[in-house]
Structure formats: C-alpha cells, structure tokens
Amino acid sequence: MSMDIVIAGFGTVGQGVAEAIGLRKDMIRETFGREARIVAAFDSRSAIHSEDGLDPAVLLSNKAAGQVGDEPLVDGVAFLESIDYDVLVEVSPTNIETGGAGLHHIRSALSNGRHVVTVNKGPLALAFGELDRLAKENGVEMRYEGSVGGAMPIINLCRESLMGQNITSVMGILNGTCNFILSRMDDGLPFEQALKEAQELGYAETDPSYDINGVDTACKVVILANSVFGIDCDYDDVDVSGITAITEEAVAMASDQNYCIRLIGEISPDRLEVSPRLISKGHPLSVTGTLNVAQVNTDLAGPISISGRGAGRMETASAILSDLLAIMRSNVNNK
Numbered sequence: 440m441s442m443d444i445v446i447a448g449f450g451t452v453g454q455g456v457a458e459a460i461g462l463r464k465d466m467i468r469e470t471f472g473r474e475a476r477i478v479a480a481f482d483s484r485s486a487i488h489s490e491d492g493l494d495p496a497v498l499l500s501n502k503a504a505g506q507v508g509d510e511p512l513v514d515g516v517a518f519l520e521s522i523d524y525d526v527l528v529e530v531s532p533t534n535i536e537t538g539g540a541g542l543h544h545i546r547s548a549l550s551n552g553r554h555v556v557t558v559n560k561g562p563l564a565l566a567f568g569e570l571d572r573l574a575k576e577n578g579v580e581m582r583y584e585g586s587v588g589g590a591m592p593i594i595n596l597c598r599e600s601l602m603g604q605n606i607t608s609v610m611g612i613l614n615g616t617c618n619f620i621l622s623r624m625d626d627g628l629p630f631e632q633a634l635k636e637a638q639e640l641g642y643a644e645t646d647p648s649y650d651i652n653g654v655d656t657a658c659k660v661v662i663l664a665n666s667v668f669g670i671d672c673d674y675d676d677v678d679v680s681g682i683t684a685i686t687e688e689a690v691a692m693a694s695d696q697n698y699c700i701r702l703i704g705e706i707s708p709d710r711l712e713v714s715p716r717l718i719s720k721g722h723p724l725s726v727t728g729t730l731n732v733a734q735v736n737t738d739l740a741g742p743i744s745i746s747g748r749g750a751g752r753m754e755t756a757s758a759i760l761s762d763l764l765a766i767m768r769s770n771v772n773n774k
C-alpha cells in the first residue's frame with residue numbers, strides 16, 4: 440500500500456519535493472507503515488510515468504540533463520486524467536491573472552477525487568472558494584501550507600494548533616523580496632539600489648513588479664482570509680499598495696523616531712490590506728532580510744508570533760512534505 444504522488448512542474452520547488460521525498464523515504468515507511476511514491480512528474484514539455492514508482496534521484500538527473508521525462512507533454516490535464524494516483528503536488532508557475540495551467544491541473548485532480556498539495560498562489564488567489572468546494576464535494580483534501588510564508592507554518596498554526604481560539608487578526612511580512620529591499624533602505628540605500636542588489640542576489644525577479652507592488656503579498660492575504668477566517672474573497676477584495684513610493688527620507692525619518700517601514704499584509708474580518716506601515720524597532724514584525732514573519736492575534740492566548748524562511752527550494756519543499764504527510768495521516772481515500 441502506498442500513497443502515489445504526481446508532481447506537476449519540475450523546477451526549483453518540484454525538484455526540492457522529489458529530493459525531500461527521497462530523503463525521508465525510510466522515515467515515512469517507519470512512521471506510517473507505507474510508502475510515499477512518486478508515480479509521475481511533468482514539466483512544461485515532457486512527462487514521465489511508472490505505476491511501480493519512480494526513483495527521485497533519476498528524476499533529478501533527468502532534469503539536470505534537460506527535461507524530466509522522455510514522453511512529450513501535450514496537455515497536463517489529459518496526462519493527469521490518463522494515469523492513476525492519489526495526490527497531485529501542483530508546483531507549476533504562478534499566474535495570478537488567469538490561474539495558469541495550475542488552475543486546470545488542480546480542478547482536474549479534485550474533480551477526479553485526488554488530493555492536492557500546492558504552493559501555486561494563482562489558483563488559490565483567484566478561485567479559492569471554487570476549489571475548496573470542489574475538494575469537499577469530492578471528499579478529498581486540498582492543502583497549501585507553503586503558499587504563504589514558505590517554510591513558516593502559519594496556516595497549520597492557525598487552523599490546527601490554535602483551534603478553539605478566536606483569531607481576531609493576522610498581520611505579517613509575507614514577501615521576503617520587499618523585506619530585503621526595506622532592510623537595505625534601513626542601511627541607507629535608495630530604493631533603486633536596494634532593488635538592484637536584491638536582483639543580483641537572486642531574491643528579486645528580473646520583473647519584480649508583483650513583489651514591489653504588493654501583488655504577491657495580496658495573494659497571500661487572500662489565501663489566509665479564506666483559509667483562516669473563512670472569508671470568501673479573491674484578489675480584487677484586497678486594498679493594495681506596494682513599496683515603490685517609499686523614499687530614503689521617509690525611511691530616515693522613521694528611523695529617527697525608532698521605527699522602521701515594513702510591507703504588512705493584514706487580515707481581519709473587516710480588513711484585507713497590504714500597505715507599508717511604521718513598525719517600532721524591536722517589535723516582532725520588525726525582522727530584517729528575506730525573513731517572513733506573522734503575528735496572530737487571538738482572544739485567549741493573546742498575540743503569537745512565528746517567523747521563518749519564506750521561499751527557497753528545500754524550505755518550500757518542507758512545507759509540501761508536511762502537507763503530504765498530513766494527508767497520509769488522515770488516510771482519506773488513499774490506496
């Protein structure tokens with residue numbers, strides 16, 4: 440008996456997931472008495488499938504040589520619908536305008552009674568309500584811990600560890616690129632120079648607009664609003680301003696008053712907002728560099744803060760692994 444996994448998208452994160460599954464193979468078998476097997480994977484052009492399971496090391500070496508499989512990929516949905524599996528790990532590129540191929544992959548998997556683990560923000564920010572209903576109607580789980588805060592387990596903290604609390608709000612730094620830029624502005628760099636440095640270090644994309652305009656943080660606000668507060672909302676419901684208008688002078692004035700400026704996503708029953716805010720130095724939300732952090736405000740436990748790496752191959756894969764193991768534990772619909 441095994442849990443059979445398909446990985447859709449075999450880039451940075453998809454490869455990290457294969458590696459993590461390989462690394463934890465023995466631990467999974469010992470803990471759950473069953474195997475987590477990758478039975479298929481596909482990238483933009485190729486696919487590979489074996490109902491007997493694929494060796495993660497072979498998938499990684501295939502990809503290092505060019506493409507993950509030797510079968511040409513014509514249509515991801517058609518491929519998914521031609522094979523048998525238990526869980527789709529959806530890690531193809533984020534497209535927040537259309538949901539991209541990921542939205543079609545996730546719809547197909549859920550409609551066909553397969554669990555889904557994803558960190559792809561596009562489908563979640565555009566169609567959370569629809570996908571959540573689809574999962575429930577088909578008796579399967581959709582989990583997405585790594586879509587907000589990467590390795591920082593904010594969703595499971597709110598939904599599981601803080602069960603029974605009334606969560607009044609969540610405020611957080613949910614984009615490491617913006618935080619790096621603002622931290623370097625604290626050191627006296629102008630915005631353009633801090634952005635250039637972030638690009639040189641690989642923290643910011645060549646086109647950084649989704650990060651610096653607050654779009655990426657807004658997607659995470661939507662995911663937290665839906666999953667933690669049960670607010671049926673999408674990207675258009677969030678008030679968004681980014682960090683492009685922040686000047687060296689504003690940062691210096693804030694610093695003189697013992698504040699720093701941070702891009703904060705705020706989620707509460709009556710506020711969905713992304714905006715630069717003044718945070719007092721030493722406050723849990725005043726982290727520097729690419730770290731992510733969140734403060735969860737609760738009625739009984741008071742404020743709880745959590746921080747961690749918001750992105751990265753193994754960091755993001757670790758969140759996906761934990762979602763996969765949660766599905767294995769709940770043992771719903773698996774073989």
Ligand SMILES: NC(=O)c1ccc[n+]([C@@H]2O[C@H](COP(=O)([O-])OP(=O)(O)OC[C@H]3O[C@@H](n4cnc5c(N)ncnc54)[C@H](OP(=O)(O)O)[C@@H]3O)[C@@H](O)[C@H]2O)c1
Pocket residue numbers: 447448449450451452453481482483484515530531532533540558559560585586589749750751752755
């Ligand atoms: N990187 C992170 O730290 C991080 C953190 C949190 C969330 N995420 C999310 O995770 C997802 C993957 O990110 P990544 O960094 O791994 O991106 P990436 O390195 O660019 O990899 C994307 C992969 O998806 C494949 N792909 C492109 N179009 C596809 C399609 N139509 N069907 C199937 N596969 C397709 C690409 O194929 P080729 O290899 O053939 O080009 C590539 O293998 C994104 O949604 C991203 O927002 C990433």
